[in-house]
Amino acid sequence: MIKIKVNLDRYAPASYDICIGSGILDRVGLLIGNGTPATRYIIVSDTTVASLHGEKLKVLLGGMGYDVHLVTFPPGERSKTLGTALAVISSLLELGADRASMLIALGGGVTGDLVAFIASVYMRSVPYVHIPTTLMAQVDSSIGGKTGIDLPEGKNLLGTFYQPRGIFIDLDLLSTLPDEEFRNGLAEVLKYGIIEDLRLFDLLEGSAGEVMARNRAILETIVTSSCTIKKGIVEIDERDTGVRRVLNFGHTVGHAIEAESGYTISHGNAVAAGMVAAVRISEKGGHLLPQDRERIEGLIRTYGLLDRIPASISTDSLMARMTKDKKKKGDAIHFVLLRKPGIPFIHASVKQRIIRDTLEEMHA
Ligand SMILES: NC(=O)c1ccc[n+]([C@@H]2O[C@H](COP(=O)([O-])OP(=O)(O)OC[C@H]3O[C@@H](n4cnc5c(N)ncnc54)[C@H](O)[C@@H]3O)[C@@H](O)[C@H]2O)c1
Incomplete structure (x- = not known):
């Protein structure tokens, strides 16, 4: 497992690790428990990801003795709304979630943006971790602490800056991702190669076949390189002003x-x-x-x-x-x-x- 530390403690004690590897989902219970354990864990996921990976995670965490629940919402950008946020918040209240609870965002960028937003405001903020399941979320949206909700007037018009307690990237989760969604994330990887990392550029140019075949070693390299670039930029400019x-x-x-x-x-x-x-x-x-x-x-x-x-x-x-x-x-x-x-x-x-x-x- 590769660990990358995101150092943000110049502003607040907000540093955390990004863990990257295979089989991370199986170890998430231990990794989360290594920090300050919560009394209750609520996995929030869209229904597609919940059925593919969420139920498994719930069973794994439950088996370790955690008090764990799963809350779902319909997949897609159209769910990144205040309406969905309020529906999830109602479920949290019903489950008795309080400030000693932790949210687990299991999903792509929509889930990450939505759950991070809820975590930043629910009961004046509760901790959350992100387990990104799309390439887009693994290389981009999970890192940087930007939360977001769309309004009818435009995308991401409501939001906060709120950092997770950890990001757990399981490359195996990408095996169920449809090609179109994989390609979506690749555009951001190409961007990193073009603006920042010539070794990544060369790799993307020379190994397109292996990248598209989701070769495990190549995936690890491109995800790690991308996370390193994004975290480096976020560390310098957490609030996106420069x-x-x-x-x-x-x-x-x-x-x-x-x-x-x-x-x-x-x-x-x-x-x-x-x-x-x-x-x-x-x-x-x-x-x-x-x-x-x-x-x-x-x-x-x-x-x-x-x-x-x-x-x-x-x-x-x-x-x-x-x-x-x-x-x-x-x-x-x-x-x-x-x-x-x-x-x-x-x-x-x-x-x-x-x-x-x-x-x-x-x-x-
Ligand atoms: N916060 C940030 O800094 C930041 C940066 C970039 C993008 N974003 C946001 O990210 C969002 C887009 O994220 P996205 O592309 O991950 O979309 P998404 O979360 O909607 O996921 C795309 C689709 O893939 C499905 N899916 C997710 N993981 C899967 C898996 N492992 N197997 C099978 N299906 C899976 C989902 O159910 C969904 O239908 C946008 O709302 C965008 O604004 C945020």
């Missing part, structure tokens, strides 16, 4: 494509197209060499991720979305651009003409 924004590489255009498609284009595909846009804008602005841009686009294509913008999504609608994005400052659209693979930078005043030309050409 360097953490480089993690938005590909996300400015990506979020706009995702929203304009009515969320029919997956987050991973939208971010992939957004990364293509970002490297093209970088090249047009004279920051990135054409051969580096081509190499990055090649990587995205190797993994079968989206590299164009569908004709049904107009440049005007994307421009309008981006100027409304909550990550913009004033009128300027914020872009994370690239000087070279591994060297991203934030550009607050990319010329609108360059953005428009890029989006137009990506419709071709």
Whole structure:
């Protein structure tokens, strides 16, 4: 088992470990018990993950003498709402959960964001741990303490910063993940390779077959590398006011494509197209060499991720979305651009003409 420590104790005694390996679910009882044991454990999971892995975890923890319960909600982004949060909270109250209880988020990013939000406000906060079950959650959403709830007006408009007591990444759980969800997470892994880790970039380029086959050793390497990068950035900028924004590489255009498609284009595909846009804008602005841009686009294509913008999504609608994005400052659209693979930078005043030309050409 690999352990990565997330050091946040400059602000609060909030440091915790990320444990990565195979068979972690079987050992979770011991790992959780190593910290301050709770009097009651409530696993919260969507119904898909609950039936695949939640019941097993409940039996395992129960067998170790823990007082353990399982609370479920319907799967998918449409559950990341206040309504679901209130339904889970009602169940917690019925079960008698109090501040000596611990929540266990077992699932993908939706479960993580929702459970972390509940943990941060239920009875003025209770501890929680995350067992991420999607690649997206294992490499990205579980780390960093951002919680989130969607509102009808937009995604993640309610949220808090609240750190888990531990993250337990069992690579075996990925074996039941559908291909489309696996690819979703891969887009974030490619992002880390492009903006930060050239060894990861080379591995992704040279071993695509093994990555797609979910080779166990390769999975361990890409998940560990990704967690190390994300935790390193979070340690420097826990509250997302500076360097953490480089993690938005590909996300400015990506979020706009995702929203304009009515969320029919997956987050991973939208971010992939957004990364293509970002490297093209970088090249047009004279920051990135054409051969580096081509190499990055090649990587995205190797993994079968989206590299164009569908004709049904107009440049005007994307421009309008981006100027409304909550990550913009004033009128300027914020872009994370690239000087070279591994060297991203934030550009607050990319010329609108360059953005428009890029989006137009990506419709071709
Ligand atoms: N907090 C953050 O920093 C952060 C960062 C990135 C994304 N997010 C959030 O993460 C969410 C997306 O996360 P996601 O992609 O994991 O989606 P998700 O949690 O909805 O999971 C995707 C689907 O996979 C299923 N699933 C999960 N694990 C499975 C497994 N092991 N086997 C079979 N099926 C499984 C789920 O039931 C669901 O249907 C979004 O809401 C996004 O806003 C948060």
